[in-house]
Amino acid sequence: MIFSRAAEYAIQAMLYLAKWHETHPEERYLQTREIAEAQEIPYYFLAKIVQDLTRFELLTSAKGPQGGIALARSPEEIRILDIIAAVDSTQYLSRCVIGYPECTPETPCPLHYDWQKIKTQIFYIIEHVTLADLIKDAQFQNGRLVAPLTFGVVSVELGESSGKS
């Protein structure tokens, strides 16, 4: 599963918000309720998550009419990692795959090495991909956010070499 439900919702909401900011630069705040309904996220659950995100200063919020939430920084400055860190714990990135409590670094099993690579890639992605990357060609489609065809945007390379053609 990799991410918790909460983290998934958080990313979805932030994405929605980022895209909305882009397309409605005049309006400052968007309501949590609207996001929840558009993305079919349980409202009260999302509201809780939003609180975490504001506490971590990824969002600013305003109460009252015309109030709502808004990105606290520009999409370029918000990484997936920031979002995950706000709602989840990221310790699973350092945890042993098969849960050995204290396998000393000098004694890696065969899994360790390959898994390390994977974890490094995951970390690389969530550390480098920003909301700006993700919304680049995303579009609203009857209210819902959809993200069409934009691969190659980040193209993680750890094994260098890269492109096929």
Added chain:
Amino acid sequence: MIFSRAAEYAIQAMLYLAKWHETHPEERYLQTREIAEAQEIPYYFLAKIVQDLTRFELLTSAKGPQGGIALARSPEEIRILDIIAAVDSTQYLSRCVIGYPECTPETPCPLHYDWQKIKTQIFYIIEHVTLADLIKDAQFQNGRLVAPLTFGVVSVELGESSGKS
């Protein structure tokens, strides 16, 4: 976290069992309790997991004195995937990373492509690595199983090209 606690325990137990078979070819069964104590896994929880594993015919069990559990097949024929499948669900390998319910394949977001790679790697590993691979140079160290220095055993390559030097 990637794997559930249950899956982690299952792998640990199977590994222990495989190594034990190797070093004690004369004895047929090993008790669940012994494994639990050696690896510090909650006994009753492991007992439950063991039941799943036998139901999936990865283990055979025998009641009564001299009873216990034993691998149902040789370590070469037991893949991580088999173990995971017995105790977990593997659907997370096909799930969208950020939980979008029905993102059509024609509209991948930037994450999709990179994450696909990662999931492919994970799948490749759990599909190809067997208990035999894992115990190759593993050793018991005051009762506990430790797995020293054997990387390069599997060396997943999907991005071709591979080696730096």
Added chain:
DNA sequence: ACGGTTTATGATAAATTTGTCCGAAAATTG
């Protein structure tokens, strides 16, 4: 056949994650 040993099973409890509800606080509008 018996008693001791060991797994199998079903019931249950604790912990965590997920989801829901409600009242209070804050801001806007009139």
Added chain:
DNA sequence: CAATTTTCGGACAAATTTATCATAAACCGT
């Protein structure tokens, strides 16, 4: 100021995962 709108915060409920327990069933040596 009052009414309305929205977030905030705590408390609660449901679902899932993790862990525990008690008893039944199978086996073995005697």
